[in-house]
Amino acid sequence: MNALTEIAIGSRTLFSGNEAVARAVWESGAAVATAYPGTPSTEILETLARYPDIRAQWSVNEKVSLEVAIGASLVGARAFCAMKHVGMNVAADALMSQALAGCHGGLVIAIADDVGLSSSQNEQDSRYWGRFAHLPMLEPADAQEAHAHTLAAFELSEQVGCPVLLRLTTRVCHVKTLVSVGERQAPPARGFIRDSRRWVMLPSNAKSMLPRQDERDATLTALADESDLTTLMDGIDRSVGIVSSGPAALSVREALPDTPLLKLGFTHPVPVERIRAFARTVDTLLVAEETEPLVEQALKAAGIDVHGKDVLPRHGELSVSVLRRGVARLRGEEPAHAPPAGPDPSVFPRPPTMCAGCPHLSPFYCLSKLRRAALIAGDIGCYTLGAGHPWQAMDTCTCMGASVTMAQGLAIARSGEDSKKSVVAVIGDSTFLHMGMQGLLDLVYNRANVTVMLLDNRTVGMTGGQEHPGTGFDIHGEEAPRVDFVALVKAMGVKPERVHSVDPYELPELFRLIRTETQIPEVSVIITNQPCVLTDRHVPRPALKVVEEDCTGCGGCIDTGCPAIQVTRRETTTTKSGKTKELAFARIDSAFCTGCNACVETCAPNAIVPLDPAAHPRLERV
Amino acid sequence: MTEHPAAGSAGVTNVLLCGIGGQGVLTAAELLAHAAVDAGHDAKKTEVAGMAQRGGVVTSNLRFGPRVLAPAIPDGEADLLIGFEAAEALRWVGQLRPGGRAVVNGLRVKPPVVHQGLFDYPEDPIALIRQRGIDLRTVEARDIADSLGNHRLMNTVMLGAVADLLPLSAEDLRSRVVEVFRARKPALADLNGRAFDAGRAAVSRAPAPEPATATAN
Ligand code: SF4
Ligand code: SF4
Numbered sequence: 001m002n003a004l005t006e007i008a009i010g011s012r013t014l015f016s017g018n019e020a021v022a023r024a025v026w027e028s029g030a031a032v033a034t035a036y037p038g039t040p041s042t043e044i045l046e047t048l049a050r051y052p053d054i055r056a057q058w059s060v061n062e063k064v065s066l067e068v069a070i071g072a073s074l075v076g077a078r079a080f081c082a083m084k085h086v087g088m089n090v091a092a093d094a095l096m097s098q099a100l101a102g103c104h105g106g107l108v109i110a111i112a113d114d115v116g117l118s119s120s121q122n123e124q125d126s127r128y129w130g131r132f133a134h135l136p137m138l139e140p141a142d143a144q145e146a147h148a149h150t151l152a153a154f155e156l157s158e159q160v161g162c163p164v165l166l167r168l169t170t171r172v173c174h175v176k177t178l179v180s181v182g183e184r185q186a187p188p189a190r191g192f193i194r195d196s197r198r199w200v201m202l203p204s205n206a207k208s209m210l211p212r213q214d215e216r217d218a219t220l221t222a223l224a225d226e227s228d229l230t231t232l233m234d235g236i237d238r239s240v241g242i243v244s245s246g247p248a249a250l251s252v253r254e255a256l257p258d259t260p261l262l263k264l265g266f267t268h269p270v271p272v273e274r275i276r277a278f279a280r281t282v283d284t285l286l287v288a289e290e291t292e293p294l295v296e297q298a299l300k301a302a303g304i305d306v307h308g309k310d311v312l313p314r315h316g317e318l319s320v321s322v323l324r325r326g327v328a329r330l331r332g333e334e335p336a337h338a339p340p341a342g343p344d345p346s347v348f349p350r351p352p353t354m355c356a357g358c359p360h361l362s363p364f365y366c367l368s369k370l371r372r373a374a375l376i377a378g379d380i381g382c383y384t385l386g387a388g389h390p391w392q393a394m395d396t397c398t399c400m401g402a403s404v405t406m407a408q409g410l411a412i413a414r415s416g417e418d419s420k421k422s423v424v425a426v427i428g429d430s431t432f433l434h435m436g437m438q439g440l441l442d443l444v445y446n447r448a449n450v451t452v453m454l455l456d457n458r459t460v461g462m463t464g465g466q467e468h469p470g471t472g473f474d475i476h477g478e479e480a481p482r483v484d485f486v487a488l489v490k491a492m493g494v495k496p497e498r499v500h501s502v503d504p505y506e507l508p509e510l511f512r513l514i515r516t517e518t519q520i521p522e523v524s525v526i527i528t529n530q531p532c533v534l535t536d537r538h539v540p541r542p543a544l545k546v547v548e549e550d551c552t553g554c555g556g557c558i559d560t561g562c563p564a565i566q567v568t569r570r571e572t573t574t575t576k577s578g579k580t581k582e583l584a585f586a587r588i589d590s591a592f593c594t595g596c597n598a599c600v601e602t603c604a605p606n607a608i609v610p611l612d613p614a615a616h617p618r619l620e621r622v
Numbered sequence: 623m624t625e626h627p628a629a630g631s632a633g634v635t636n637v638l639l640c641g642i643g644g645q646g647v648l649t650a651a652e653l654l655a656h657a658a659v660d661a662g663h664d665a666k667k668t669e670v671a672g673m674a675q676r677g678g679v680v681t682s683n684l685r686f687g688p689r690v691l692a693p694a695i696p697d698g699e700a701d702l703l704i705g706f707e708a709a710e711a712l713r714w715v716g717q718l719r720p721g722g723r724a725v726v727n728g729l730r731v732k733p734p735v736v737h738q739g740l741f742d743y744p745e746d747p748i749a750l751i752r753q754r755g756i757d758l759r760t761v762e763a764r765d766i767a768d769s770l771g772n773h774r775l776m777n778t779v780m781l782g783a784v785a786d787l788l789p790l791s792a793e794d795l796r797s798r799v800v801e802v803f804r805a806r807k808p809a810l811a812d813l814n815g816r817a818f819d820a821g822r823a824a825v826s827r828a829p830a831p832e833p834a835t836a837t838a839n
Binding site: 016142178247254255343344348349352353354355382385389390561565570 | 642643652655656659664665666667668669676677678679690691692693694696697698699709710712713714715716717732733734735736737738739740741742743744747773
C-alpha cells in the first residue's frame, strides 16, 4: 500500500509546495523526473521517488538532470526536472539552446529561489531565465497553486512546444497548506520524431529556429495576457493598486485587504496589456515582486507609470510588515508603528555547527593548525562551516566545485609572501562528483601544486543525506554501482603515491599526512573515509569523558569544534614568565559524544578517556 | 477571473515555535498543524530546512483559522510563543503581540560559540522574558522527558504544556500525537501519551506569572 496514492481524490491534504509539485508531476503522467539535491527544492524528487510508475532519479548535477529530462521529452514522454536557483546556472547551457529547439513531450523545469538566503550563496532571481531563454514562466503562491500550476505547465508545454519554467521560492517549497489532489493521467503514447533540422542545433538549423521563436514569443504574450492563472482580487480602496506574484501576493492581500491586487500566475512574458488595463482602475500602481524589479522595468518600458523598488526593498522576503511600511512610504505617511523586526539582536548568535563526531572535525582541526602556512579554497557543503569558529580554516567559497579550480588560480598566480604558503582545496564527495572532477583534471593537466582534501562522508549531507554515485545506492535505496574515488583520481593522472585514503578519526596520522603532502610540489589528493554521523552508515562507538582531576584547562580539545565538548569553567593564571593565560576546563556530554576518538590526541595530559573503560578497550591507557 | 476572499486574516491564530536544530521543533509544528486541520481550520505551516538544522536556530510558523493568506506570521503578531530552549524564547519573544502568551522550556543549551568564549549566555533568560511583562508559563520539559526515560519525548511534553492555551481541543491534540506514534513507532505511542499528560499537568502547576513590573513592549 502506498500512502500517497491512497489519498482520496478531491480530499484536502496538508502538503508542502514541494510535495504538491511532486503530486502534480505524477498526476500529469510524467515518465521521468530528475534533480540534484538543493535547498529549497530537494523534497520534490524525494517525494516523487515514493510514487509508482515514474522514474525518479538523482543526477550528478543540474546540467545532467536537465539534459536527461530533455532526452525523455524528445522521445515523447512527459518529463520533469527540479533544481535550486543556482542549479540553473549550471544547467543554463542546455536550457538556452533547447529553448530554441523546443520540446516534444511536456517538459517542466522547477527552479526554487532561496529568497532571504537561508541556505545559499546568493539570492538570484530566476524569473530572468524566462526572459533570457524566451520561455514561459509560471509562478505559484502556495502549495495548492503549486499543484495547479504544475498541471497547467505540462499542458502549456505541449500546447506551445517548449519547456515551461516553474518558479518557486522557499515560502512555496517549505510551506504546508491544504491541497486537493487528482488522479494520475495515462502517460501519452508517443515516439521520437526524427527531425534533425529541429533537434540538431547546427548554426544553420538554429538560425532557422529564430523566426519561429519570435512567433512563439507572440503566442506566449497573448496567452499570458489571458491566463486564468493570473487573478484579480478586488478591493474598495482604489488609491493604490498592486501587482504581485508568488507568496508576496498573499502577504499583500493580508497587509492591505482593501487594496485591489492583480496576482500574476503567468509571469513571463509579463502580461503588460492586462496590467495596463488594471492600472486604469487605480490611482497609483505598485509592483511588489521578489526580488529584482523585473516586472517593474517591463512596465516602465511599456510606458506605464509604476512604483516598485523606490519604496520596497530590493532583496529579502516581502513580508506583511515590509509591505505595510512600503505602502505607507508610497503614500507619504509615517508607518503607523515600527514593529520589532525579527529576533532580539542582544541574544548571542547560534550559528549552525558541525555535528558531534562529524568526520569533518579533524580535517578542519588540522587545517586550523596549519592556517598561517596555507591558502585554503573551500566548497559548498556542511564543511563550509569550517570557515567559522573555532577553525576559521577556509579562505574562499563561491560555487559548486570552485575549490579545486580557484585553488589552481591561487597556486599559479601567487607571489611574494603567498608563494611561501601551500595551497589546499577542500571539497566533499558529492560536490566533487557534481563539478569538482573537471577541476581536478585541469589541475593535473596544468601541473599546478595543490593539495586536494576530498572529504568523502558518503552522502549529500547539507540537504539532509541524499544518495549519489559515490554512495553505492540510488534514490530508492537500491544498490547502484559505486564510484571508486581512489581509482578515479589516479585515472585522472594524480600520481599513485600522492593519493591517500585515510580515517579522519586517526587525527595524528591525518595531521602528518596533510603536513607532508602540502610540502610536496605536486598535486596530492587526501580522501577521508568516514561516513556522515547522521546516516545509517555511521556506527557510533562508546562515549568518552574528561577526567576532571587530569584536565589542565589548556582548551586544546575545544579547538576540535566538537559540540559534545563543553567548557565547565574559565580561569586566568599567570605563567612562570609572567604572562597571563586564559584557561578553559572541559567536559564531554556523553549523550552527544559518538566516541569518534578524534579529540583524544588533542589533550596533552591524556585526560580524555573512555566513559566506561570496559566498553572501549582500544582506548585504554596505562 | 475575480475573487472576493474574506478580507485580511481575521480570526487567524499565530503560533511561533522556536528552538534548536534537532530538538523536534518541526515535528511538534507538524503535529499542531494536523490538529488544526482536523478541527476544520485552514492552515499554513512553514518549515525551516538547510543550514539551520545543524544545531542552529530553528523556528516554525503555524497559522490557522478560517482562511490563512501570508505564510509567515507578521512581525509582532504571534499569539503564542512555544520556546523549546530558554535563550531561544528570549530571542523571539519580541514577536509576540501585546497580550500574547509564551510557554517556555527551562532547558538551557549553550552553543559552541559560547563554550569557545566568544559570547555570553544570559544569566537568566526566563527572568528577562518575565521582566517584559509577558504572560509566561515555564515547563522543565527535558527533566520530565528524562524522568519518563527518553529525552526525545521533550517535544511531546511541550505539546502537552501548550495544549490548554490553543483554540483546539487538548484531547484531540493528544489523540493525534498518540496516533502518529502508533503509526510510526508503536512502542512509543503510550509513552508519548504520558509525556503529553505530564507536560499538561506540569505547566498548569507552574507559578502564575508575576505581576508585570514593566509595561508591555
Ligand atoms: S570522541 Fe571527542 S570529538 Fe568525538 S564525538 Fe566524542 S567528544 Fe566529540
Ligand atoms: S584538552 Fe584535555 S586538558 Fe585541555 S581542556 Fe581539553 S580535557 Fe582539559
